[in-house]
Amino acid sequence: MLKKRLVAVIVVKDGRAVQSFGYRRYLPLGRPEILASNLDRWGCDEILVLCIDRGRQGLGPDIGLLKRLASMRLSTPLIYGGGVMTAEQAALVVHHGADRVCIDFALHQDDVQPIREMAVRLGAQALIGVFPLARLGTGLQWLDHRNGVSRAFSRENIALFDQGVISEAMIIDWSHEGCAGAFDIQLVTRFPMHNVPLIAFGGISEPSQAAVLLSLPQVSAVAVGNFLNYTELAAQRFKQQLPDLLLRPTTYSRYV
Amino acid sequence: MASSDITEFRACSRCLYTTAHPLGLVIDEEGICSGCRVHEEKDSLDWNERWMRLESIVKPYRSQSGRNYDCVVPVTGGGDSYYVLHLVKNLLKLNPLLVTNNKYFNTPLGVRNLANLRTRFDCDILVQNINPDSVRKIIRSTLRKFGSIYWPCLAGQTAFPVQTAVRYEVPLVIWGAHQGLEQVGMFSHAHEVQMTRRYRRDHDLMGYEADNLLSTFDSLTEGDIWQYRYPDDHDLKSIGVTGIYLGNYVRWDPKAQHEQMIRDYAYQSAGFSRTFDTYDFVDCFNYMNLHDQLKLYKHGYSKVTDHACREIRHGRLTRDHGLALVLQHEQKSAEYTGMFCDWLGVQPGALQFLMDNHRNRSFWRETAPRQWEFSGPTVNGTLQLSGVGTQGKSSDRCVFKKNSALDTRENAKYITIGKGYP
């Protein structure tokens, strides 16, 4: 039976892994590839490396980082996000070891053609659309973090999903990022399209939150970033407090 | 060397760290670094409430049968060991097993302090002595590959306590302060960060776990490095090993704490050429000397900057006084280098050649082959005296007591195992 997933997120700023709080405050953590190697050993279901400053500065994907990640010989599915604008860049990211690619839709509002080309080149199953959202009354607001402006979020912003060009959407409750137990579940329940599998991220610290989110049919995965950095075996500890039918069983690696 | 490779590092406007700090440093829009921001919590948190939180955390770990220790406490003859034991034994009333990995660069003062520690607090201790042949082989490799003479000391001191927790089935390991939190504000106190294998590899060990030292091109064998392996996830889980940092629950102020320990438990201190701090690391001939010289080569700053930042943040030094102290000590030559050469079996000139290979070109210009000129933050304009707070000598609230010396014998020598009394 297909299991739901715990995605471990490594937020990267200026090439270094950081804790990110509400898209504006950061604390240094270390080397992304060392965090990734650790998460790999913990047996996370997927590892997402999210570079948060490449798209804004038009720097394209961080190929150097991908090479360092590859040298860690990860055996966990790797998702890369950050600065991927063209199909060529997406293919290059996959060539360097990523299994799936995150696209920041805010950077493609006026021209979705590159995303179609990515789907043709890599297959829609490899693509995830990223949407930093917030709730305003009963409606959803979509943040363009290039300029910090939020606009109403509606069905036509995600028309591509209807055409099967992108497999999953990642909802980031950006204002609650790094805030324990704060993910706003209405960002999921009010998502304008109901057949799009959703990954919830931002303010998910408690297994109880994940249990509720993962019980929703539309939610295929929950993503946790900051909160996996405070204790040893944090990923296993988190998964073990969830009803075991939801996620695949935890593993504890051994030397011998 | 083209100047272009002097990448742009920014300095914090309150302390003396720059964004080149190896643990990572984030500077916010007001020009204040993450280390200073987290330090502000030390004056806003309710430390009585934090202490009660600590008591509730350690309570379940107390051995019910009394047939085993309550916790494992890593100790040395320098650093925060005295204050940690004061908290663990006197206030938390726990029965600790002390552990330490023998780094072999031991000073007589360090041997004395450790002997005095375990006598005054009346604790059992386990000292791991990894065979020196392996230790020397490893240092030759880590010095060549990434400019470190200290890898085995750090790897042993961060692995042995956890291995002991697994072997003795004593899940709780208690450390002093979290270096990442104290220096660069890697975590908030509220995060109550615990001991993790990831932090150890990433920062304590510069990215290299024991097995990462092995390669078909090197003479190191598994037999040399296996004792530095961190326990695997299976063992950590089966015993429930948990490492906590007292600095998350007690307002950590090393200078004040050391001075209390000098008064109450006769901790002894000593002076160094490369820093004004007389309390930290008096148990090692190399930490404040050759190891600190390599730090300047690789990262463009030295321990004296760590000490100055700490004292600035505690309000006992102005930024200018701190910078003046850094300028006074940073370029002083390291002592006891000859002793290290004899111990490792390398020629002094060869050692300098090995060390030069690891000069960071962001902070050192090779003006001519093997001629180096420092261009780090204190000289390239990144850190500058503001000219406001520099009148008179450094403030009198920042005086460090020195009541002994690293080695009072006329020819100093490393001590493997010492008597440490009287």
Next chain:
Amino acid sequence: MKYCTECLQPDTKPNDYFSADGVCSACLDGHEPELIDWQERYELLESLVARFPKARGQHFDCLIGVSGGKDSLRQALWVRDHLGLKPLLVCLSYPPQQVTQVGVDNISNLIELGFDVIWSAPAPETWRRLMREAFLKFSNFCRSTELALYSSAPQIAIRYKIPLIFTGENQSLRDRGTLTNAGWDYNAARNQNTLNGGNLRWFEEAGFQPRQFLPYVYPDATAFDAAGLQIIDLGWFIGDWNNLDNGSFSAAHGLSIRDDSVENTGDPLSISALDEDWVAVNQMIKYYKFGFGKATDYANEDIRLGRVSRSHAVSFVEKYDGACSEDYIRSFCAYLGLTASEFWQQVHSCVNTRLFDIGADGTVKPRFKVGIGL
């Protein structure tokens, strides 16, 4: 009190026995040394070692309890360089006030010879108070320290999962009477007089809680057997396993020896009790209890190995048995917080009045003649 007809061992030793014609067990044991096939014993040792292959992921083949002195230095080198095994060495150390500089130099020497060593030191203050209790209760301060010394190797062997333990015991424990038929199998030693099963009731009676004396607890039978421990006495396999030969072997490998003399310790060669001075005090008291001490042990070895005649050894034993320097008695009393009178009152209370007279001035004179008896 009778003496062995071949050596100078009196019949006052607990758990010892004499043959009908008055020969002590140690001499009986040594009667036909030429009949022992040392090669056969070596091959037996190899077959024993083969029964304890390393578990996966374990790099140590065996564990040896050491002090860094002459016996353990020889064992460690022989096990590593001749048997080709990788040993973990375990050293249970005296506290800072009690350990000698020679002692710490010798354990440092062992480490610098390239051995992996776990150095374990029990809480110094608890150690001191237990020693005081043992002295005042049994007139033998070693009754507490011995428990820690003997418990360290099996305790750590269980925790490090190393079942094969080597030891090299002194002569007294290896005599026939005290061990099972296989001379090398030391497992049975757990119930020897010095360990008497490691019972610690008197610790608790003296007001100590278990959490304070964890290093003194000898693993119980269940823990011992669950770990499958096997303690082998290497002395049984080494033909010249004795004080002089061990001393000379180790002296050639960096051993530091005592710089005092036989008047202070009763040790003619200054090669024993290197890590601690107050053994001499204990040997003196043992002499007053049983009529023989350190000098007798050395003399008997020399006699049995034909280095000296029985008659010639008599004068040496008369002169130095029970010898103990005043300085060591003074430092011992200072360490335990005893006055001289408290010390001597305790010592006199355990003098064997059948063997000794206590003079008005407190001096203790033997009533027996060495070699003759009473």
Next chain:
Amino acid sequence: MSKLLVGLIDYGAGNLASVRHGLLHIGFNCRISNDPVVLSTCDLLLLPGVGAFRPAMQALKASGLDAFLVQQAGLQRPLLGLCLGMQLLTESSEEGGLTEGLGLIPGRVIHFGNRRWHIGWNSLDCVSKDLMFEHSSSETYYFNHSYYYDGPREFQMCTATFGEPFAAIIRRQKIIGIQFHPEKSQDAGRRLLKHMIEGLCHA
């Protein structure tokens, strides 16, 4: 017994680095190449694949590797296809419009329809008597696809359930196709990959 040599076919698509690291980790030697001369020295050929069917087939055709693979299969050279590589072994795929495959295993590749995306970890059920595929059902492996194999039962060795069961591992003679990513399925995936390669080479 020297290590087996696996030829990793480089046709411009796919995560070669991760597959190579996986192979080295489980004790095989590996050559990454698109040169038939190099590839024919290998004990087994491995067709990787992250990407879409149509561009991948175009790349195989452009480099002549399609003919090479058919020829090698004819010579009973062991051949292993992973994810997209598995789909390329079949006769055709609907992805990106009907496109002809290598035709080495009868059957075709069609879309899941409204179930759309089979992404994540799923367990296997062994549906064949072939001992090579008999294994514990508790292990899970990482899938990431929206098209699946639809073909004769005799070629289906193991299935996974996504709504209904579908073919997760297919086999014809010395050719095996694996729909999931064993190189990204942690210890379980590595054990299975090792088992498959050794099974094929020593059969």
